[in-house]
Amino acid sequence: xxxxxxxxxxxxxxxxxxxxxxxxxxxxxxxxxxxxxxxxxxxxxxxxxxxxxxxxxxxxxxxxxxxxxxxxxxxxxxxxxxxxxxxxxxxxxxxxxxxxxxxxxxxxxxxxxxxxxxxxxxxxxxxxxxxxxxxxxxxxxxx
Numbered sequence: 773x774x775x776x777x778x779x780x781x782x783x784x785x786x787x788x789x790x791x792x793x794x795x796x797x798x799x800x801x802x803x804x805x806x807x808x809x810x811x812x813x814x815x816x817x818x819x820x821x822x823x824x825x826x827x828x829x830x831x832x833x834x835x836x837x838x839x840x841x842x843x844x845x846x847x848x849x850x851x852x853x854x855x856x857x858x859x860x861x862x863x864x865x866x867x868x869x870x871x872x873x874x875x876x877x878x879x880x881x882x883x884x885x886x887x888x889x890x891x892x893x894x895x896x897x898x899x900x901x902x903x904x905x906x907x908x909x910x911x912x913x914x915x
Contacts, residue, residue, distance in 0.1 A: 785840045785848055789903050796896055797837040800889070804830035804881050811878070819878035825865060829881040829893070832858050836900065845908075852904040859897035862886060866894065 786794050808827040816823055832854055839851035866885035869876050879888055886893030 785843050785851070785904070785907055789899070790840060790907065793896070793900055793903055794837060794840045796892065797833050797840065797900075800881075800892065800896065801830060801833040801837050803889075804833055807881070815878075819876065822876045822878045822880045822883070825861075825880040825882065829858075829861070832861070848904055848908060852901065855897040855900035855904065859894075859901070862894045862897065 784790075804826055808823060808830050811819075811823040812827060836851050836854050836858070839847040839854070862882045862885060865880055865882035869880070869883040876883060881889065882893050885891060886895075
């Protein structure tokens with residue numbers, strides 16, 4: 773291990789569970805980006821809030837994917853903040869779609885806590901937070 777890796781600057785996030793997270797975030801990025809582009813381009817006036825929220829989810833997924841692949845301590849911290857924001861978004865939108873379904877004439881990625889995506893949208897940030905905190909603890913204990 774090099775000195776850079778020991779100080780955390782070279783923290784590898786794409787190992788073990790991190791590789792699965794990158795794969796899942798990558799798949800969710802592609803799905804959310806393509807879905808939101810299509811919906812915004814063809815039927816935005818039907819459900820603008822839902823489609824805009826799907827686009828936000830796509831940006832969040834893409835950013836987290838990028839930071840996980842990039843690695844390093846700064847990327848780990850940025851991904852951790854984004855995963856926490858993503859979890860707040862999923863819980864907020866999920867609750868909102870259940871409490872006031874009329875506000876969402878069409879589903880978002882985060883509707884019903886990600887029901888349409890087998891609940892991956894609510895499980896992914898929890899797993900991401902766990903992995904990112906664990907990867908930091910591993911680097912700290914190795915120093």
